[in-house]
Amino acid sequence: MKKELLKVKDLKISYFLDSEVKEAVKGVSFTLYEGETIGIIGESGSGKTSIAMSIMGLLTNAKIEGKIIYDGIKFNTLRQKELNRYRWNEVAIVFQNRLDVLNPVLTIREQIEEVLKKHTMKSKGDIKKRVKELFSMVNLEEKWLSSYAHELSGGMRQKVLIAMALSCNPKLLIIDEPTSSLDVLSKREIINLLKSIQKKNNISMLVISHELPVIQELTTKVEVLYLGHILEEGLTRDLINNPMHVYTRGLINSSCDINVYKELWGISPKINLKSGNGCPFYQRCVQASKECTQKLPRLSYISIERKVACNKGGIVTILETKDLSKAFKSHGSKIYACKNVSINVKAGEVAALIGASGSGKTTTAKIISGFLKSDSGSIYFEGKEIHGCEAMRKIHGIQIIFQDPFSAINGDFTVEKAVKEPLEILNIGSEEERKAMVKKALQDVQMPFDNEGLDIRCNTLSGGERQRISIARSLVMKPKLLIADEITSMLDPSTKANILRLLKGLQNEKGFSMLFITHDLPLARKIADKVYVMNRGSIVEEGNALEIFNKPKCQYTKKLFKECFHMTV
Ligand code: SF4
Incomplete structure (x- = not known):
C-alpha cells in the first residue's frame, strides 16, 4: 500500500x-x-x-x-x-x-x-x-x-x-x-x-x-x-490534455511550449483580488453566472482521478449536436450533405470544422443556426434541446457570420441600421439602449461609432469593413456561441489576418464559444482548440487540435494535411 x-x-x-x-x-x-x-x-x-x-x-x-x-x-x-x-x-x-x-x-x-x-x-x-x-x-x-x-x-x-x-x-x-x-x-x-x-x-x-x-x-x-485556492487536481497527462476547469485551460492555452501552432492568448485579465464569498475566478470566467458571485465552489471529484472546484462541475458544454443528417435528392438518388454529425463545443472553446469544399460544413452550420431543417438528429444549446431559429432569436444565444459580407448585409443600410436590425426585429431594448449597444459593438470591432460613422452607407465600405460590421451585428446580440462560416475566404491576406486577430481577441475577451468553419487549414491550426474533420457529409476525425495537426489518424485527414502542410504521413 x-x-x-x-x-x-x-x-x-x-x-x-x-x-x-x-x-x-x-x-x-x-x-x-x-x-x-x-x-x-x-x-x-x-x-x-x-x-x-x-x-x-x-x-x-x-x-x-x-x-x-x-x-x-x-x-x-x-x-x-x-x-x-x-x-x-x-x-x-x-x-x-x-x-x-x-x-x-x-x-x-x-x-x-x-x-x-x-x-x-x-x-x-x-x-x-x-x-x-x-x-x-x-x-x-x-x-x-x-x-x-x-x-x-x-x-x-x-x-x-x-x-x-x-x-x-x-x-x-x-x-x-x-x-x-x-x-x-x-x-x-x-x-x-x-x-x-x-x-x-x-x-x-x-x-x-x-x-x-x-x-x-x-x-x-x-x-x-x-489566488490561494486549488481549482483543479488530476493526473498530469490527463489534466494537460483535457483540462476541466476554465482557469486550467487558460493556463495551458497561454503556454507557447504546448501550443506550437496556435496564437497565444493569456487568460482575460479582469481581476479584482477581493472575490468575496463567491468563486475566486468568477471575474475572469467565461461561464460565470450570478450563483458564482455568492457560492464558493468546493474541490470535488468529477471523475476517478479528477477534482474540480467549480459550481458547474467544470467547463460546460454550450453546443451539442446528436446524429444530424440531411439528404438532398439529385437525379433520383439521395445524397447526404450531412450524415450523423455529432459535435460539441464547450464554453470559451474554438472548435474548427474543417474539410474540403462541399464536405457538408456549411450545411451543418445552417442546421445548427436553424436556417435549414435536418431530416433527423437533435441539437442542444446549453443543455436544452432547440428547434429552428430559437437560439438565434435571443440575447446570449447563437449567432452566425457568413462568408460573403456583401450579400449578408444590405448595402443600402447605414452602419447603424445594419448593426441595429437584429435588436429591432426582436424588439430588444429601448431606442436609446439599442443605440448604445450598437456603438459598443462598433467600438469592439474597431469601426467609427460617432454620428458620422453611424451614418455611413454599407455599400461604401470595403469587404474587410463589411465583415467587421457583420461581426458587430452578431456581437450586439451578445452570443454565447458564434458560428463563423468561412468568414475570411473572400478577403485579401492582410485583411484576413486583421479580421482573424480581431475575432480571436474578442472571443478571448468576451469568452464566447466559436464554431469556426473553414477549408483554410493553416488558419484553423492558428485558432482551434478542437478540430472536427468532415468528408462527404460525415465527421471522419475529431479531437484536440494539437494532436490532430501533429498526428492525424484518418487517411482523409492525412491526405488533406499532406497537400496543405507538405506533411509526410
Ligand atoms: S463557472 Fe462559476 S464556479 Fe465555475 S469556475 Fe466559473 S465562476 Fe467559478
Missing part, C-alpha cells in the same frame, strides 16, 4: 503587511505519497511558493493555520529547533535559481560543506568525500568547487542548489521553479538530472513551476492553484 509522506490539510497562510492582512493560501489540501511527484502550477501570486516555504517552516512572518503532516509528524506545530532535525535531512528545498540564493563571499565547496556540518554528524573527511559525491551526482566538474556563485552559469548554479538540497539524503525534495531563466539546453539537462535522481533514489518531489513542459516531464499528479 502507498505510504503517505506529506499531508497538507486545509492550509491557510496570511501575511501581515502594515495594517493589512493578506491571505495568500486559503484552505489548500493535498497528499503526497512516498516516491510520488506532484506539481503545483498557477499564475504568479497564486500562493505556490508560500506553500513550499510553509512546509519548510521558513515563513516566520506569517500566520499558518491547518495541518502540514510529514511522515506522521505535525510539522507546523514544531519549534524551529525541532524542525531543524528534519530540514535538509528529511525534507529539503531547491530554491529558485537567483544569484542571491547563494552566498557571494563563500566558495561553492564552503557552502555545501556548511549544510553538511550543520545538519549531519559527519567527520571532516566524510564531508569532503560527500561534497565530491554530490558534485558527481549532479554532473559538475570538481574544479568548480572552489568557484564563487557569480563565476557559474545559471545552469551550473541550479545544479549546485540541487546538490546542496540532496546533501543529507532527504526523502522529500521541494523544487521551486527549477528551470526558470535557464536556456533551453540547460533546462533539458536539469530536467533529465532531476528525473534520474528521482528514479535512482525514489525521492518524492513537490515541483513548483509555471512552465508546463517541466511539470509534464517531472510529475505524475498536478494541483492547479489560483
